[in-house]
Amino acid sequence: MKKFFSRFYITIIFIFLYAPIATLIVLSFNKSKTRAKWGGFTTKWYVELFENEVILEALQNTLLLALLSALIATVIGTAACIAINHMHRAWRTFFMGVTNIPMLNADIVTGISLMLLYLSFGMSFGFTTILLAHITFNIPYVILSVMPKMKQLNKHTYEAAMDLGAGPVYAFFRVVFPDLLPGIFTGFLMAFTMSLDDFIITHFTKGPGVDTLSTKIYTELKKGIKPEMYALSTIIFVAVLVLLIIINKAPAKKETGREL
């Protein structure tokens, strides 16, 4: 009986979480343009999606932004971790707090403040401003996932490498870096997904002619969202799902491998 209820409870939760997405996926195969009618099964929205240059350009922007911002944020974030780890304890707590604030901050505050900052520097809005914004909000996520790995490090391996004649840079890349790698990888993927589905910050920092998928979808509100977007959202959902599976699988495998 108890088992039945726990299963029932879990099922309810999953229905609440996934019913909307399932609806979206079903609608993306609906021949009729309106959600009120089922016009038969079709994959034409997927075909039309890939013939639509505007959407493809938005997709390209989105992926490029996600990749570049995640890469750059990973480098900056990892470097920051090394620095923070070597700080005096009080300073370390302070800096961890400071890096956590932007994550808890509402997106709209980050977006508007970045817009105001760019304006005061007289920058012209475009791809660069979005990229800078994405790097900014990605860095804390990288630090968050690299820092625990940093704390697990055995300090003495680095010292031993130095004793054996390695320079600091060489010692870092040969000894410290491999141990940090799972954390860095997780941070990168997390940053990538955060950038992929950001709307508000992108909206405030974008310039004319540059659209990401989320801003593009939003502009269709007046005329009603086109079914191509259902198809695209389905693809994004699957992509994010795959990424999450990789994130959750990857570090686990690495660790068990090392223990053996």
Add this chain to the structure above:
Amino acid sequence: MKKTKLISALLMTALAAFLLTGCGGDKGGENGEVIVYNWGEYIDPDTIDMFEEETGIKVIYDEYETNEIMYPKVASGTSNYDLLCPSDYMIQKLIENDLLTEINFDNIPNMKNIGQQYLDQSKEFDPENKYSVPYCFGTVGLLYNKTMVDEPIDSWDVLWDEKYSGNILMQDSVRDAFMVSLKRLGYSMNSLDAAQLEEARDELIAQKPLTQAYVVDQVRDKMIGDEAAIGVIYSGEAIYTQRENENLEYVVPKEGSNVWIDCWVIPKNAQNKENAEAFINFMCREDIALMNFEYITYSTPNDAARALIEDEAIRNSEIAFPDLSKYNDMETFHYLGEEGDEMYNEYWKQVKSAD
């Protein structure tokens, strides 16, 4: 080895970023560029390609979803747009805040295609027709399902009829809801008279138990799906819903209604004013206006384009091309100023929170 690989990866990234920034500063076509800021899905993308080819002007195209989102972007000056396409009341607000520049109509010979009745209607927000060129327009009216209604529908009163309790869809926006109530009572939909507004509010509160829901986009889908008998809807959507469900009929109530017009306007800080005028002129050309009409399906004020529509039923459609003079009380929304907006919002809150 690993180190050099990482460094080269970093350099590649930096290079890519640099190249992309470089692209941003590109000045575009041989005859410069024009930065257009329009509603989403509000143009046939092919017409942009045709414009670029014919004029050598590069179009940088950007989209917004509501007038309210467009306004701060233009007012704050984050980007120097050359051309906007806001609605009536927003144009009035832009004019009042000195954000628009006068259009040089010598550069827009195709202006002759625009029907006089639309220019007359535009005078409500642009009194001398100096700043705006109409692009799309429409009315607001009642969409009803013939199989669920057994009497001729021609008045807003039907939304207060208890027979249709639970089958009525209202628009979930302050001005649209109050427009219905004010018009039904015989007042102006731009009224700032507290007594009139209170009366309209009380009527809306009285109507509330009869409504199925306050919705925006869902009117379209719910009516197609036979989920309600009567809904308040924009005429542009009405033709589409009729195509999907033949039992639906659209009518502009006899008490009068809202006629909205979206127009091209040029903001004061435009860098390429002449190119913007070339773009407006191109959009007013009859074949281009026809393409856009077919793509957007919202009514075009372009009489020459209307004459080119092949489907007679649509060319003579009372829904797509209403004779505005036939109705007594067609009005356009005015910008009411901050105090006016606040007043409406306050009354709207009372409607929404009423039991």
